[in-house]
Amino acid sequence: MKRFALLAAILLLFTCLFGLPAFADEPVKADAKAAVTETKSDAKATDAKATDASVKETAPEAAATTEAVATDAAAAAETAAPEPPKVDTGDTAFVILSAALVMLMTPGLALFYGGMVRKKNVLSTIMHSFIAIGLVSVLWVLYGYSLAFGPDINGLIGSLSWAGFNSVGADPNPDYAATLPHNVFAMFQLMFAIITVALISGAFAERMKFSAFLLFSALWVSLIYFPLAHWVWGVGGWLRTLGALDFAGGTVVHISSGVSGLVLAIMLGKRRGLGTTPMPPHQLPMTVLGAGLLWFGWFGFNAGSALGANGLAGSAFVTTNTAAAAAAMAWIFAEWIRQGKPTVLGAASGAVAGLVVITPAAGFVTPMSSIIMGVLAGIICYIAVVLKPRLGYDDALDAFGIHGVGGTFGAIATGIFATTSVNSLGADGLLYGGDLLTKQLIATGATYAFAAVGTFIIYQIVNAIFKARVSAEDEETGLDISQHGEEGYPDFVVHGGISSFSFVESSATAKSPAKEMVHGH
């Protein structure tokens, strides 16, 4: 509580530093008269076409954009007059709804993670994901989108000129998506920032203070994610210019969150009792539901990254679903061979691993390649999770084991399996005679270094302010009670009053005499 004021102050400071300029400008014009005023973006559109042509090989995310522009161009050629970028209702419907699907992934992740922890930590784990939606959404509007996608500064970061969504309105920004309202593109991208922050929380589940989590997340998304997104996706970003391919976020989302999670897991130390006390997932049906929602939302994540309702989106849909399916099958067969039984947790984990691996490759590989990538995803991530105990860190819910390892493999596999026969705006991987793999390795290495060093530094700051880890007593009690004053399932326990410990836990901790609890009605 004492440090709460400090946290509030810091968040306020953030807001002031970056956000308040946003109030200065005239806000966005989401004017219904867009059709009338769109001539002013005419020149911009022509530029965009030229730009797209010149960055053909280096700007994979512009694929759909360019396609749309090309179509426009063809149509324009028929009427012998240049046409400005114009909102396409089908593309817009697709991307708005894709954004909604990606948003749903974070509540899905809350359940996926929430089912895997012990009952006494279910709410705190869910909260990590849920409140990430709140925190990141606000920062995104204030300054995040501008830092990530705003006018480039030296290939490293966007300027603050779009802070407060200034000039992010109903007119398309053809640099990113010529057929979508700019605000739709901006919201679609927001959902990626949210889930990246939430993904990290799997690594430090069951032992991090909520105040420390909140400050860490605010700093991490501001200092790591926004710049990294700019590097890879922003016009002028250095990794985009380099020509590394990342269709839907293999480096930006999965490697960055996995690596950061690993660093945090190491710094925070293991959960008390790990290795001696069993910590089975307390509610696997919840985890499977979460995996189902993740799979569903991932269609928006990957197919939506085509930024239009077209054959490329369809192709990404095919590879996404197929890789997830193949990985789920591969994981349970790997378990079956090694442990004798295929598990439901394995099926869910395998599906997520497949989805992670296909993410950077979704719009660049063939359906058959996606099967191979999926099978390898299931096996590799299974091995990573199995090896974890021997490596000595406690990545509680395998944020690194699945997102770090899977994301890394996906980035590399993209450099192997990508083919311009699927997407002429992509590149050819190793199997198709191209030199993409080197670029992929550079992008991966840069992401590892940036995420690891950045997370280390941010952790030091956060730990200095709040002491990041909860006390031993609070950890024993559970984070739900100690951090939030709530219980996940209070009616399911044997108790004598409202604030109670479950039968099992009470017997373990001996805080309340079990005999009294059973007999003392």
Added chain:
Amino acid sequence: MKRFALLAAILLLFTCLFGLPAFADEPVKADAKAAVTETKSDAKATDAKATDASVKETAPEAAATTEAVATDAAAAAETAAPEPPKVDTGDTAFVILSAALVMLMTPGLALFYGGMVRKKNVLSTIMHSFIAIGLVSVLWVLYGYSLAFGPDINGLIGSLSWAGFNSVGADPNPDYAATLPHNVFAMFQLMFAIITVALISGAFAERMKFSAFLLFSALWVSLIYFPLAHWVWGVGGWLRTLGALDFAGGTVVHISSGVSGLVLAIMLGKRRGLGTTPMPPHQLPMTVLGAGLLWFGWFGFNAGSALGANGLAGSAFVTTNTAAAAAAMAWIFAEWIRQGKPTVLGAASGAVAGLVVITPAAGFVTPMSSIIMGVLAGIICYIAVVLKPRLGYDDALDAFGIHGVGGTFGAIATGIFATTSVNSLGADGLLYGGDLLTKQLIATGATYAFAAVGTFIIYQIVNAIFKARVSAEDEETGLDISQHGEEGYPDFVVHGGISSFSFVESSATAKSPAKEMVHGH
């Protein structure tokens, strides 16, 4: 059971009164040959254009319609020939899928509410929402849509000429949406009616008879919702003509349900034991999942209300997500300050409060305004919920505290923050020098009066027939067993037979000797 026949009779009567005429007419032509026959709606479209122009300031819901018509007009101007309203596939895809998202909100609400009650009432609470989908959907097709949106009678109600979805087919109705099949518009609107009925149930959870609930809901949606929707959204409705702005249902959905819930809560009285027995939410993970589904579906609710996949929809998407996020953050910080700990229930409640507040304003305000509205939403609704115990009524799940208070604040805030720079078909609020606020206050006042008086009268009727409240014994037992003969989690209890009470409850009620339950296997 005795009164069951009466309930059936009344529902049948309803059907006969309103529904049977529907069988008389030739049913809707959702003909695939629409393209060929659409010339017949040519004149209508021209009328619509004229109408839209004249009601420019007073018909906010027609914004997207008009925009589309304007675009058509522009296109038509190019080819120098008037063009009839034509289905746009992008807009249609967007609104059909938005309708599906809004439908999902009601199962989401079932979980949101269901997690908050005691375990013994979880099914009855879920049932209130789930069966609302069944009940309202049938009435909507029979006569509801026609009463709400059918040809106007004195600004108060629609006629029955569209009963049975007569003439609600594949051709657009340009009065409402020139680019959508009429049946798509009608189904989108249905989903709003469903959730409004379901929202009320939060106020009387854990104590209302199911038969009384069913009759109340049938009467309420018929006598309150359908007229109110006509007032605000129907062509010719008096509040629409007045010029009050309600983008997606602040008055019609949230104020009306909140106020009606408050009246019911007062009439029914408090739950037994309130204030002496703790009644913590029995399963908060369920509540958070519900909140996640509500947030997801709300994109359909608000962005879908643009009735097209365009920049206005994008703008509504931005403000919706941002307000929800800001409100979730504000609520937990308010709790943190006042109670010392931020809760997961607070984050979920805050998000919903933000979504409620932004609903009437979604298409009229800037992103920065949505942050301010969200922060205020979180704080104001938190205060409302905290003050509740002192006010003496038992609005069990805060239907009034969130939807009534939030809806009221949203309607007023729309009168303050709305700006024509976002939506030229909206109006300027207080901050932008307009006089919208007065109209908003009139609309709010009218909704309060109509909903409160109507609910009071309907309650008297229902109570006279069924005695609305369950007996003390049934309430003690729980509504799941007493109303539905089911239990939410029978395998999780200690019992000797199938029909059992949970360990805790049995010890409290002493219906079965606990000793026997524990030892008597």
Added chain:
Amino acid sequence: MKRFALLAAILLLFTCLFGLPAFADEPVKADAKAAVTETKSDAKATDAKATDASVKETAPEAAATTEAVATDAAAAAETAAPEPPKVDTGDTAFVILSAALVMLMTPGLALFYGGMVRKKNVLSTIMHSFIAIGLVSVLWVLYGYSLAFGPDINGLIGSLSWAGFNSVGADPNPDYAATLPHNVFAMFQLMFAIITVALISGAFAERMKFSAFLLFSALWVSLIYFPLAHWVWGVGGWLRTLGALDFAGGTVVHISSGVSGLVLAIMLGKRRGLGTTPMPPHQLPMTVLGAGLLWFGWFGFNAGSALGANGLAGSAFVTTNTAAAAAAMAWIFAEWIRQGKPTVLGAASGAVAGLVVITPAAGFVTPMSSIIMGVLAGIICYIAVVLKPRLGYDDALDAFGIHGVGGTFGAIATGIFATTSVNSLGADGLLYGGDLLTKQLIATGATYAFAAVGTFIIYQIVNAIFKARVSAEDEETGLDISQHGEEGYPDFVVHGGISSFSFVESSATAKSPAKEMVHGH
């Protein structure tokens, strides 16, 4: 474990037999340059138009296709030049997202079924659905889609020329959907195959070995589903040519799964203790959530089957929602009359029954007809479920009672209520003077015979290899532990170690002395 190698070998064999040819060909070109290369499909499109015209009455599934082609034709007429099939962004957005919705139905089914079994079998039941997504998705890409929709061989099966999604790319296939990328159509259809396999599992819940389930599912989908889908939906399929109507899968999905489930339930025998031990659903909130997700996803299933965002999709949306609603109401009223109380399980089951019944009819009947069909659906399926115990088989979760009976009634009702006033490419049912009913009966009979005989044979194979049913001991222990080594809710039980049995079960099976479990902390 011993037979695991065999299972792997068989699955590998499958892959080799059908899948490996896929590697031989050049993979699919989901090229972004589609606009440039599409002229090559010009001739094909013209053929399609001719074909569609000639099969007008006999090819209901081509309705949307034809409609789109007709629209193209009209547009082309204006410019006096033939136009090749071209991707429509609105239609594509609609069908991609519909595919995502249908995918979500299977996790929804996992919960719907999972909540109905006993706690000790919740994971195995969920797993049946979840892993079906994995298994069927992979087979679909390898050879399933080609067998179902590939170039016709004697009206019975598709050829393998599209194996590995060869030639299933970004260009439309106007035989199926002239305005969609072919890969989008293919993925939409996949989702139907997945859920059909998952639906069957309701019949044999709580007693089938996982290995046997997996092999059965692989064989069943390959030998029953793929051919059946070809018969009804493939160009050249004999039931399609016959002129039977099945808008979204009444025969292919529901009758086939229901009948196959019935056969399996009979062959496997009853669950141990059925009739003497109560087996109430262990978590009805989970079942209602599942029903909600099914209802939501069914909009994609039925409206999406219009294959375009148009008035026909809107019409299917109307009838789908209305029938589900009417059936939910009818079921609970039927219960109320017969049993004295309306149940939540009844509302959920009724909704699903209504959705099943309307599936074959969704695009062919009026809104008022959908109310009648829904009411009858609720009553008929309720009777089927109530009568089940007297018929002596143990269709555990009513796969036959709802999908078999409902699907059959739906197919027949389509023959009664279909009208060309709703869909000119449909046919007139009995009420409208047409002779459709005979065709519907032929299609239904053929599906019954094929599914029943095929399932019987496949069962013999599977049983010979694996012994399909779990041992008595494993069944007593529960399939979660015995098949997967996991528990659904380990933290909710009273136990002394990690691998534990719940309080209730342990007391029943007396494996661990209850006294020790309670006291021996």
